[in-house]
Amino acid sequence: MTLLCSSFYQRDDVVTIARELLGKWLITEMSPGLLTGGAIIETEAYQGITDKASHAYGGRRTKRTEVMFQKGGISYVYVCYGMHHLLNVVTSVEDTPHAVLIRAIHPIMGLEIIQERRGEKASFRTLASGPGSVCKALGITKDLNGLSFSSSQLRIEDKNTRIAPRHIKATPRIGVGYAEEDAKLPFRFTIDPSVFA
DNA sequence: CTGACGATTCACT
DNA sequence: GTGAATCGTCAGC
Numbered sequence: 001m002t003l004l005c006s007s008f009y010q011r012d013d014v015v016t017i018a019r020e021l022l023g024k025w026l027i028t029e030m031s032p033g034l035l036t037g038g039a040i041i042e043t044e045a046y047q048g049i050t051d052k053a054s055h056a057y058g059g060r061r062t063k064r065t066e067v068m069f070q071k072g073g074i075s076y077v078y079v080c081y082g083m084h085h086l087l088n089v090v091t092s093v094e095d096t097p098h099a100v101l102i103r104a105i106h107p108i109m110g111l112e113i114i115q116e117r118r119g120e121k122a123s124f125r126t127l128a129s130g131p132g133s134v135c136k137a138l139g140i141t142k143d144l145n146g147l148s149f150s151s152s153q154l155r156i157e158d159k160n161t162r163i164a165p166r167h168i169k170a171t172p173r174i175g176v177g178y179a180e181e182d183a184k185l186p187f188r189f190t191i192d193p194s195v196f197a
Numbered sequence: 198c199t200g201a202c203g204a205t206t207c208a209c210t
Numbered sequence: 211g212t213g214a215a216t217c218g219t220c221a222g223c
Contacts (some may be wrong), residue, residue, distance in 0.1 A: 044204070053204070064219060082217030084205050101204055121207095132205050142218095175204050 002158045003150045009072030009091050014098035015187060017091050018045035019168055022191050023161040026105055029153055030139040036110035036117075037138065038128060039161065039196055042103035044173045045187040046088070048096055053179035056097035067146045068097035075154060077135070077145040084132030087140050089149065089156070103131045103174070105138075106193045114138070125193075167191050 004024070011017060027037030046054040048068075055065045055078075067076050068090055076088035076099055088099040105128045107114050114137045118127050128137040135141070140154070149156045170186040177183050 046204075055204080060220095062220070078204090079218055081203060081205050081215080083215070086204060088204085103204085130205065136206095173204070178203085 002160070004073075004156055004158055006071070006073050009089070009149070010093055011072075012092050012096065012098070014045045014047055014091050014100060017089070017098075018043040018100045018187065019189050021089065021100055021102075021156070022168060022189060023159070023163045023195070025108070025157045025159055026102060026134075026138065027109060027155050027157060028138040028140060028144075034110065034113060036107075036113050038105040038107040038109065039159075040102060040104075040156075041106050041193055041195075042188070042190045044101040044103055044189070046099045046101060047187070048092070048098045051179070051185075052182040053173060053176035053185075054097070054099070056099075061097075065097065068099050069095055070146070072098075073149055075144055075147050075149065077140060077142050079142065080132065085135035085141050086131045087135050087144075101131055102134055103188070104129050104190075105134055106196050107137065108196070161195075163191055163195065167195065 021040050021043050024040050029035050049059045056068050071094050072091040074090050076090050080086050087102045090099050092098040107127045128134045144154050147154050169190045171188045172184050173188045
């Protein structure tokens with residue numbers, strides 16, 4: 001296993017980072033030995049203060065968004081609709097609040113635990129197929145906000161899975177209709193899970 | 198202190 | 211495809 005180094009996260013081009021996170025493994029260990037994780041198959045880039053879809057748009061710096069202004073390589077976890085946790089990867093350098101939303105993973109490790117967390121009814125395909133369900137599947141809550149992605153509890157590993165650019169689809173982001181012209185930007189990146197079959 | 202709303206999910210039609 | 215659930219966050223008073 002290989003952790004990503006700080007120079008991966010601290011680049012300024014969040015769109016490139018969002019593309020390159022595809023195929024990397026996101027892994028949590030919420031209690032000792034209880035590993036759950038899988039390969040990232042969907043991401044969205046949020047381009048800091050100039051992006052109307054971003055929580056940091058216009059340089060808005062609040063208690064919640066503070067962690068986005070820190071150095072890249074840590075998590076930004078927040079609650080949406082009062083019930084879902086969403087996980088972001090903070091990128092770029094200090095005071096440049098770029099972030100990548102992890103929207104879906106292909107579950108690989110700790111499948112029984114993931115199924116238990118998600119409930120019996122969830123099919124394999126939907127175990128971690130949205131940003132809220134990714135967090136539920138991996139046990140991610142606000143407790144992990146601001147944590148490094150090189151932690152034992154929360155980590156991203158490079159398994160050297162090569163994703164050909166032609167397998168990456170770029171489309172507009174989900175649920176950001178309020179962002180006016182920025183809502184149309186092709187900042188959502190997906191790959192087909194069959195890559196891992 | 199208050200009101201409005203959201204980077205969503207799920208059950209149901 | 212539609213609508214309800216549900217509460218932390220933040221701007222404004």
